[in-house]
Amino acid sequence: QITLKESGPALVKPTQTLTLTCTFSGFSLSDIGVSVGWIRQPPGKALEWLALLYWDDDKRYSPFLKSRLTITKDTSENQVVLTLTSVDPVDTATYYCAHRLGLVRGVDFDYWGQGTLVTVSS
Amino acid sequence: QSVLTQPPSVSAAPGQKVTISCSGSSSNIANNDVSWFQQFPGTAPKLLIYDNTKRPSGIPDRFSGSKSGTSATLGISGLQTGDEADYYCATWDSSLRAGVFGGGTKLTVL
Numbered sequence: 120q121i122t123l124k125e126s127g128p129a130l131v132k133p134t135q136t137l138t139l140t141c142t143f144s145g146f147s148l149s150d151i152g153v154s155v156g157w158i159r160q161p162p163g164k165a166l167e168w169l170a171l172l173y174w175d176d177d178k179r180y181s182p183f184l185k186s187r188l189t190i191t192k193d194t195s196e197n198q199v200v201l202t203l204t205s206v207d208p209v210d211t212a213t214y215y216c217a218h219r220l221g222l223v224r225g226v227d228f229d230y231w232g233q234g235t236l237v238t239v240s241s
Numbered sequence: 242q243s244v245l246t247q248p249p250s251v252s253a254a255p256g257q258k259v260t261i262s263c264s265g266s267s268s269n270i271a272n273n274d275v276s277w278f279q280q281f282p283g284t285a286p287k288l289l290i291y292d293n294t295k296r297p298s299g300i301p302d303r304f305s306g307s308k309s310g311t312s313a314t315l316g317i318s319g320l321q322t323g324d325e326a327d328y329y330c331a332t333w334d335s336s337l338r339a340g341v342f343g344g345g346t347k348l349t350v351l
Contacts, residue, residue, distance in 0.1 A: 156340070158286075165243060166278070166286065166329050168340035182337050215285055226331040226340040227276040227291035234285055 121145035123155075123216050123232035130238050137203040137237060141216030145230075148174055148192055148199070154219045155199040156228060157190065159212040167212075168226065171219075172199055206239045213237075244269060245330055245343035252349040258318040261346045263330030265311050269341055273333040275313040277306055280327045280345075289328075290315060322350050 127139035139157070146153055157169040170190040171179045180188050189202045199216060213236045217228035246264040253259040263275065275293050278286035288297050290306035293313065305316040313330055330343040 158342075165345045166280075166331075166342040168331070168342055171340065179339055181339050223274070224333040224335075225274055225276070225291075226333060226342075227274070227288060228286075229288050229291075229297060231285035231287075 121218055121230040123218060123230060125214055125216050125232045125235040127214070127235055127237065129236060130240065131206050132241050133207055133239055135206055137206050137210070137239075139201045139203075139214055139216075139235065139237070141199040141201070141232060143197050143199070143216075143218065146218060146220075148172070148194055148197070150174055152220050152222050154221075155192075156217050156219060156226075157199075157201045157214060158217060158228070159214045160234075161209070161212040164212075169214075170201060208239045211237065211239045243344040244334060244337070244341040245332065247328075247330060247343040247346045249344070250347045250349065252351055253320055254351050255320050255322060257320050258316060259320060259348065261315045261317075261328050261330075261348070263313040263315070263343050265313075265332065265341075267311060268336035269311075269332050269334040270308065270313055271311045272335055275306065275308055275330055275332045277304075277313075277315045278329045278331065280329065286329065317348070320350050324348060325350050 123143040153174045156171040172190045187204045213234040215234045218230040277290040280286040293308040334341045
């Protein structure tokens with residue numbers, strides 16, 4: 120049974136760095152074809168793809184946020200960490216992590232965490 | 242402004258069929274597989290369709306997907322009030338080297 124859960128601060132001040140952790144179970148990020156991604160959704164707005172970490176440690180980032188995003192893994196702890204630097208109120212959103220299994224590039228995330236709402240405000 | 246374009250809203254009566262379009266380009270839909278997600282307020286998205294036409298286990302065959310050129314379509318037949326939700330298309334963009342989502346479509350079952 121695959122589960123994912125996001126954790127992190129609910130409130131972050133502008134210009135600070137946001138660090139979010141995705142803790143998962145039911146799969147290994149070392150298994151071929153497995154990837155974990157981050158997606159966010161501002162209140163009342165659409166989903167936005169942020170980053171993806173592959174089993175082989177390959178990484179992909181949204182070109183619109185690339186300079187501010189970093190995705191890493193802690194295989195032993197079954198965690199994937201996303202950091203977003205220099206946050207601004209427009210970064211206020213629910214942040215989701217999700218699981219994907221596939222060797223071809225894609226966005227077919229089959230398991231999602233419940234999401235964590237992050238508000239950027241002074 | 243999303244890379245993939247969806248109508249903001251669609252509506253139909255219970256029992257009817259509705260289609261939701263997703264328009265992209267040669268760098269995304271035309272050359273990569275499309276997925277569709279269903280999202281109810283306050284909950285995480287749920288995978289409805291992957292690889293353009295395939296349904297994950299547990300998704301009823303009332304939901305269908307198709308793709309032609311730079312566009313994809315989600316079809317929902319036998320509409321139920323419980324289908325009222327937001328629907329998103331998504332795919333990989335080979336030029337951006339990243340995933341992209343559509344702007345979402347709100348389905349109302351009248």
